[in-house]
Amino acid sequence: MNYKSLALAACLPLGLAACGDAPFDPRGVDHDETLLSVSATGESEIRPDEAFFQVGINSWSRSATSASEANAKDIAEVVAALKSAGVAEKDIQTRTVGIQKVDWGPNKGQFQASNVVAVTVRDVEKAGAALTAATEAGANVLSGPDLRISDSEKAANAAYGEAFKAAKSRAEAYAEAAGMEISRVLTIRDGGGAQGNRYLPGAPPPPVRTAYVEAMEQSANDASSAIMPGQTRSRVSVQVDFALKEK
Numbered sequence: 001m002n003y004k005s006l007a008l009a010a011c012l013p014l015g016l017a018a019c020g021d022a023p024f025d026p027r028g029v030d031h032d033e034t035l036l037s038v039s040a041t042g043e044s045e046i047r048p049d050e051a052f053f054q055v056g057i058n059s060w061s062r063s064a065t066s067a068s069e070a071n072a073k074d075i076a077e078v079v080a081a082l083k084s085a086g087v088a089e090k091d092i093q094t095r096t097v098g099i100q101k102v103d104w105g106p107n108k109g110q111f112q113a114s115n116v117v118a119v120t121v122r123d124v125e126k127a128g129a130a131l132t133a134a135t136e137a138g139a140n141v142l143s144g145p146d147l148r149i150s151d152s153e154k155a156a157n158a159a160y161g162e163a164f165k166a167a168k169s170r171a172e173a174y175a176e177a178a179g180m181e182i183s184r185v186l187t188i189r190d191g192g193g194a195q196g197n198r199y200l201p202g203a204p205p206p207p208v209r210t211a212y213v214e215a216m217e218q219s220a221n222d223a224s225s226a227i228m229p230g231q232t233r234s235r236v237s238v239q240v241d242f243a244l245k246e247k
Helices: 003-019 064-084 124-136 152-177 214-218 220-226
Strands: 034-046 050-061 092-101 111-121 141-148 180-195 232-246
Touching: 034 152, 034 180, 050 064, 050 092, 050 124, 064 092, 064 111, 064 124, 111 124, 111 141, 124 141, 152 180, 152 232
Parallel strands: none
Antiparallel strands: 034 232, 050 111, 050 141, 092 111, 180 232
């Protein structure tokens, strides 16, 4: 083989590569398509079906022992009242237990014992009665209620469906303006979202407010009618990549 033949053989692979198909596009777009990325949001509204709240007892006494004993007796009465109102034992969970010496305020020099339980009422219609039962049993600490949807995925999925519809509608508008049409969907990316004031799939419960529940004590009989479930809105976002082609 002479020198010219060697040179031709060396150049041949480059020539074949230059004449081959276009390089593979990792986004999945073919050489005759145009990539369009669209972001969109979707919403759904579903009636909450359960309630979450925290109730507890603060007790004061001159000695730590007496404060602790009084607190244990009082929280037991609150728990018993919740069970009588239809709350299952598995839906009552201790959140905080403690005792400390008070160095300020009207109870200065005394010991304060605290016990707070978290309560889940799985029928939102019974949440008011459960709150009433707890306050009538002596609960003087309250946080909530926080109305929730037990099946958060159901609410989110409905919102994601609306988000995709919105993304496709927007893509069709872009394509029409460009004299093109949607060829296919390349990728769908979940942008996350929120349900009510909570990020999906959930968030930790709100902190307990250590305070006397004066309003509940004054109108405990009205508590069952004070809770209005309303609708909880789920809002999510998606990003969709479409391949467009000439009409």
